[in-house]
Amino acid sequence: QQQVKQSPQSLIVQKGGIPIINCAYENTAFDYFPWYQQFPGKGPALLIAIRPDVSEKKEGRFTISFNKSAKQFSLHIMDSQPGDSATYFCAAGLEGYSTLTFGKGTMLLVSP
Amino acid sequence: DADVTQTPRNRITKTGKRIMLECSQTKGHDRMYWYRQDPGLGLRLIYYSFDVKDINKGEISDGYSVSRQAQAKFSLSLESAIPNQTALYFCATSVAGRAHNEQFFGPGTRLTVL
Numbered sequence: 290q291q292q293v294k295q296s297p298q299s300l301i302v303q304k305g306g307i308p309i310i311n312c313a314y315e316n317t318a319f320d321y322f323p324w325y326q327q328f329p330g331k332g333p334a335l336l337i338a339i340r341p342d343v344s345e346k347k348e349g350r351f352t353i354s355f356n357k358s359a360k361q362f363s364l365h366i367m368d369s370q371p372g373d374s375a376t377y378f379c380a381a382g383l384e385g386y387s388t389l390t391f392g393k394g395t396m397l398l399v400s401p
Numbered sequence: 402d403a404d405v406t407q408t409p410r411n412r413i414t415k416t417g418k419r420i421m422l423e424c425s426q427t428k429g430h431d432r433m434y435w436y437r438q439d440p441g442l443g444l445r446l447i448y449y450s451f452d453v454k455d456i457n458k459g460e461i462s463d464g465y466s467v468s469r470q471a472q473a474k475f476s477l478s479l480e481s482a483i484p485n486q487t488a489l490y491f492c493a494t495s496v497a498g499r500a501h502n503e504q505f506f507g508p509g510t511r512l513t514v515l
Contacts (some may be wrong), residue, residue: 390432
């Protein structure tokens, strides 16, 4: 079964902290690893994505770290803000094939 | 703005009733998806369609059916709703072709089956 395991299930950090969310996958054929952000009452939206030819990708305060040999990837949020409070989903897929396998999500709360 | 819309946004129904959730998009995307979201279980794929003539089962298709009426419309039906189908349902779309994996989600439909 093509699973993506995500941890932790929930996370509370203070403003300015660096929350880290981890994901592990099983299928070595996966070659596309996105993170989606979901605010309450909204649908998920793409936050940042990485492909396995690089080990790190940064977009603003958000960074994906990717370890191909360990089949793991993680999301780091630098200088976290209360507005970052949301549910974050990692996912994995095959480039160009469109279907994604999602992790179970992490509820992040950034306290003021 | 090009968008993904879902109707209804909220629905309460009784066990055994037939329910249809509708999804429309103005993005011009060929590919459409239905997911359900449950607390602690994340997003699970129910059905997906890569074009009007293509329908595929996802991870959890039992108890559901779909119809792709047009490129822009993809409906999800529960023929005989049961309480464990109470969930948040999302429609999503994506562009066909290599390197276009981003999925665009609608606002969701909250379904409660009593």
